[in-house]
Amino acid sequence: MAVYEVGKYRNVVLVGHGGSGKTSLAEAMLHKAGVTNRLGSTADKTSILDVTDEAKEKGGSTDSAVCYLTHKGHHVNIVDTPGTTAFCGPAIGALAAADTAVVVVSGASGIEVNTRKMFERAKKYGVGLAIVVTKIDAPNVNLEELVDNLREVFGSACVTLTLPTDGGKGVIDCLANEKGSAAFSDVGEAHTAVLEAIVGADDALMEKYLGGEVSKEEVIAVAPRAVAAQTFVPIFFVNSRAEVGIAELLDAIVNFFPSPLVAKRRSLHEEGKDTPIDPTAADFVGQVFKVSSDPKTGIKYIGVRALEGRLTHDMNIKTVHDRKGFRPGQIQRLLGTEHKELEAGVSGDLFFLAKLDLRVGDTVFTNKGGSIDLPSIPAPMFPLALESKSRGDEDKIAQAIRRYTEEDPCLRLERTGAGEMVLRGIDDTHVRAILTKLKHYFKLEVLTKTPRIPYRETIAGRADNIEYTHKKQTGGSGQYAKIIINVLPAQRGEGYEFVDKIFGGAIDQQYRPSVDKGVRAQMAEGVIAGYPVVDVKVELIDGKTHPVDSKDIAFQIAGRQAFKDGFAKARPILLEPIVNLEVTVPTDKVGDIQGDIASRRGRPVGQDVLPGGLAVIKAQIPLGEVMDYNSRLSSITGGQGSFTIEESHYEPVPGHVQQQVIEQHKKEVEAARE
Ligand SMILES: Nc1nc2c(ncn2[C@@H]2O[C@H](COP(=O)(O)OP(=O)(O)OP(=O)(O)O)[C@@H](O)[C@H]2O)c(=O)[nH]1
Ligand SMILES: [Mg+2]
Secondary structure: OOOOOHHHEEEEEEEEOOOOOHHHHHHHHHHHOOOOOOOOOOOOOOOOOOOOHHHHHHOOOOOOEEEEEEEOOEEEEEEEOOOOHHHHHHHHHHHHHOOEEEEEEEOOOEOOHHHHHHHHHHHHHOOEEEEEEEOOOOOOOOHHHHHHHHHHHHOOOEEEOEEEEHHHOEEEEOOOOOOOOOOOOOHHHHHHHHHHHHHOOOHHHHHHHHHOOOOHHHHHHHHHHHHHOOOOEEEEEOEOOOOEOHHHHHHHHHHOOOOOOOOOOOEEEEOOEEEEOOOOOOOOEEEEEEEEEOOOOOOEEEEEEEEEOEEOOOOOEEOOOOOOOEOOOOOEEEEOOEEEEOOOEEOOOEEEEEOOOOOOOOEEEOOOOOEOOOOOOOOOOEEEEEEEOOOOOHHHHHHHHHHHHHHOOOOEEEEOOOOOEEEEEOOHHHHHHHHHHHHHHHOOOEEEEOOOOOOEEEEOOOEEEEEEEEEEOOOOOOEEEEEEEEEEEOOOOOOEEEEEOOOOOOOOHHHHHHHHHHHHHHHHHOOOOOOOEOOEEEEEEEEEOOOOOOOHHHHHHHHHHHHHHHHHHOOEEEEEEEEEEEEEEEHHHHHHHHHHHHHOOOEEEEEEEEOOOEEEEEEEEEHHHOOOHHHHHHHHHOOOOEEEEEEEEEEEOOHHHHHHHHHHHHHHHHHHHO
């Protein structure tokens, strides 16, 4: 298999809203480049990218998929991602592979919720940006208006590099052509706009351009830098089904999209130090952008973006968690279900390793250490508590789900203080999709229920001079500890602080950490309602040691008890998680949504009107009030709304809620005793 120079690679990640045509676009590129001899289609389930049973059943991608082609002496890697919000984890992870993110927008549906989300994420992450408008053949499309909307929402760096011609039967390249006819807009104006967007990336060229003529070669030489700098966001038009505009897109990927030499440079962070990665350097460094198990064989494949150096199967690779390292084993390319072994994984390329204990975002290296940032990943806010249908399956369930949490950074499994097994995901669809896989592939069935809200306990006041003596001095070896502490509130988010304020030797130095340990243990268990304690300060001010009977455990017990006592006297309060809720609905539903939010203790934060008769309503609201928001929203909007929930902060709950939660806890404790 040919090995390319680093400058000959192009890494393109397709992102966008569900159903916008990403997979179809990838299929069209593969077919046009001669990789497949038949155009794969998601509609008739012949796509080589949407291969899993879930994807076929859902009629949309549920995981990212990698494919590649060669075009004009370049190796183009394409990562197709799922557009559904539920599967945003694999889509965001895939950005780690990108030099350019192609935001795919359906010409028929226009800008949608995830168009905006993924555009913003890719922009913030700093990779090059391009927009592909699909379905230009669909009935009643208004592409002229869509271009206006794109520029309004995503900025004036978005310029049409191609324009549809002939009622969508072809496209015209607006850089190559200074004039010509297009279905809308003016080719001459588009030509100037493209030139200006590109030359802006190079001061010398800009000057030359303003002073007179620049050559086509000079412009093309600068274009990849302009895309990488996000000052030139080319817009393309395609009809993937008829392969219109695809050849022009492939040419542009090769000519205008940044190579790994020009694209966003990643850095290795280690102990506060940043080392920029140099794609031409020798030591191997790569980052995991995808993990998936082959549903048929169960083999785990790890997609790696090679950022520097060259990796062969006999080298030793390490991560920040595993400094000893391990052999990478076979290095492969995957294309649908086909595997090809590679001699090496080389800088600028994407490749796969198998059966290794790696997660999305992990950095792998041979010599240089550190980790590379991933784009920021939304914290999964939708929880479901799981119970095994048949006894004794808990461990198997946890093990199977762990595999999925390695694949999807937006999925988390935890065992709560209350002993519940809680699976957290982006939304209901997300968590239920995992449970469906569990049943399908592992034959494991679970019962679900709404989990407890992850409240926290803290205090609003202080309690001083809390004294506790732990004494057990009858028979056998004795125990003795006496302590006096102050319990104080700390600023929200400050966590816990233990201050040793003892003058002299009232308590032996060696037992003071035992008090701290006891306090921490009690904090984890909670005091008033069984939830972890946060934001408190404990001062150890006095006490007494017994020359024989004092021991570590005695001071731990004293720490626990004194803390419990002090906490109860320091105006305990319960904190609840508040989330940022963002709801996108047709404008005529705005009033209903706002009313509903207000009735659930929500506070409006803002509202945007989007092109296309949509509005975004932003609010802060207690998590406990939106656990069922999926069904709530679809009943208000008749299925036309979408929403996202992201973690914000913790706030005290109203008094009556606190009372209820405490009562509930008491009942549970009593029930457990019986
Ligand atoms: N007419 C027309 N239909 C298209 C075009 N591109 C995609 N479609 C259709 O749109 C539907 C969705 O296309 P997909 O490619 O599966 O969309 P996707 O973006 O991959 O969707 P997710 O994986 O769910 O995010 C399918 O029925 C496609 O056949 C196009 O250019 N023209
Ligand atoms: Mg798809």
